[in-house]
Amino acid sequence: MSKIKAGVVVFPGTNCDRDTHYALKLSGFDVDYVWYEKKTLKGYQLIIIPGGFSYGDYLRAGALARFSPVMDALKQYIDNRGLVLGICNGFQILLEARLLPGAMLKNNTLKFICKDVYIKVERNDTPFTFLYKRGDIIKLPIAHAEGNYYATKQVLDTVEEHNQIVFRYVDKSGNPTIEANPNGSINNIAGICSLDGNILAMMPHPERASEPILGSDDGKKIFLSIKKALG
């Protein structure tokens, strides 16, 4: 069986591209780096927008990356029902590109936070999460200064109503408490998906928890889910 072709988008300032490439390879994908000036994404079955500081986070995180040539290609790719995973800065870029609802504010702590957090899998009926059980509590690292997800009440109601929340910050026992919320995200949101479920964006880094030597391989099932969904 031929391997599934995945592309990891690289902007100036992206810094999680190698980790993501490694995690995908480890999970059995055929992986390319995709330079931000690329004008087509034909041939790929999965595109990942990895973490980092594209364009130095100038103006707003993700705001400038949104207008790169690869983003036009990405829109076309999405129209053809391609799968997209945005991690950390990838989440911020997808929001700025209006491909997902809402916006990111600075963490309510005002600090760059780098630590392990617990998140709950709220949906396992997406191509990204179906190897988890619904309600699974997994431990993944976060590393961001602007991960405080915000949406107006009206938008938030729609997001909740359409079941677009895939991950929430929780405590060890799975409760979405204020203490378990590292950055002030509204409704403890750590990851959301598009209406059709083909785009997933999340602040925690599954690629940094994809083998036991890293302290946790809780994130690996995301890559394995995608592989199985596409295989």
Added chain:
Amino acid sequence: MLARIFIKPKKGILDPQGKAVSGALGRLGFNSIKDVRVGKYIEITLDEKDMDSARDDVQKMCETLLVNKVIEEYTFDIVEK
């Protein structure tokens, strides 16, 4: 011409920077502070003589890139340079 664009967090949006600055000013003894909001100021020099088209351009710049209207609001003026 010079466009002067003021961007600030929308009303009701949590502004952690403003809060921190407000706290620091309070600790410095400025007791009259009710609220602080921290925004951005952008200056754009335009090679344009017509005020109306300058205004149109600047508004488009704000709407497409400079401002995220989910969380920010803006005002601008344009002056002869």
